[in-house]
Amino acid sequence: MTAPGGEIFELMETALLTQLGGHSGLRTLVGANLYSGQAPDKTPPPYVIYTFIHGGFTNSSPRSDVSVFYQVECWSLIQAEVRTGAKHIYNALQDAVLNLGAYWNNYYLNANTWLARPPENVAGKQWWRRGAVFEIRADQRS
Amino acid sequence: MSGIHVELRGSMSLVERWIRQAPQRNLEATLAAGQSVADDVKEHWSGNYPPASSPANPPAVRSGELDASVIAIPEESLSSGGVTVKVTALAAHASYLEFGTRYMAARPFLRPAIYRHRGKLGRFYKVLTAK
Numbered sequence: 656m657t658a659p660g661g662e663i664f665e666l667m668e669t670a671l672l673t674q675l676g677g678h679s680g681l682r683t684l685v686g687a688n689l690y691s692g693q694a695p696d697k698t699p700p701p702y703v704i705y706t707f708i709h710g711g712f713t714n715s716s717p718r719s720d721v722s723v724f725y726q727v728e729c730w731s732l733i734q735a736e737v738r739t740g741a742k743h744i745y746n747a748l749q750d751a752v753l754n755l756g757a758y759w760n761n762y763y764l765n766a767n768t769w770l771a772r773p774p775e776n777v778a779g780k781q782w783w784r785r786g787a788v789f790e791i792r793a794d795q796r797s
Numbered sequence: 798m799s800g801i802h803v804e805l806r807g808s809m810s811l812v813e814r815w816i817r818q819a820p821q822r823n824l825e826a827t828l829a830a831g832q833s834v835a836d837d838v839k840e841h842w843s844g845n846y847p848p849a850s851s852p853a854n855p856p857a858v859r860s861g862e863l864d865a866s867v868i869a870i871p872e873e874s875l876s877s878g879g880v881t882v883k884v885t886a887l888a889a890h891a892s893y894l895e896f897g898t899r900y901m902a903a904r905p906f907l908r909p910a911i912y913r914h915r916g917k918l919g920r921f922y923k924v925l926t927a928k
Binding site: 692693704706707708709710724726730770772775777782788 | 852853892896897898899900901902903905908909912913
């Protein structure tokens, strides 16, 4: 799943994945289980899902400028794990600077909204989820 | 006398009329803003099912239940007199689509509409300063 709009959004998703995967606490908790949109069937919890929510080119300045929102959540059968996972997600992304290559500059990355959805009951198991929606802004280097 | 002297004169009846009408205008403006967001949601469904929408895009219309359930509800605070409008989707499956589930990627439809209105809501309140 890729956000619409071209190369910058692919760069952003790749950089987001790299940033999450580079956080030692999160890596210890979920390993390589970081997925876009949805985890593959039978993926053992806990894992992290990141989803493009909305955003695009802002058209607010002569230079290309984008603002996009990603929902990043930790899923688990254990409530304490999603709390820890959400904390690691926040620490990994809040005020981070994503490497978007030679032509784009990430100048803003902040949690916009906290997400703590009620658990889902699936086949007698409670699935917990917790995370945040992060806003990422980037502009083209001059 | 040096300096600048500014004197404002106005018709008290005009001011009184404006103050009397302000709450109603505020309610109308806020409701119009909320209705605009609700209309925007309804304009951006991913066509009709089938096919199903792709992840991260608004849902496709299948039964129309979700579409019919998107409404703007105005609320007036009895204590402050402030007006709030809530744009909500009342269908039971609305949050599953908006946030995704264990077995389905999210298909956000409300948050993108709010985003598209970012910076545009002020125009609904111009009516408050109209003569």
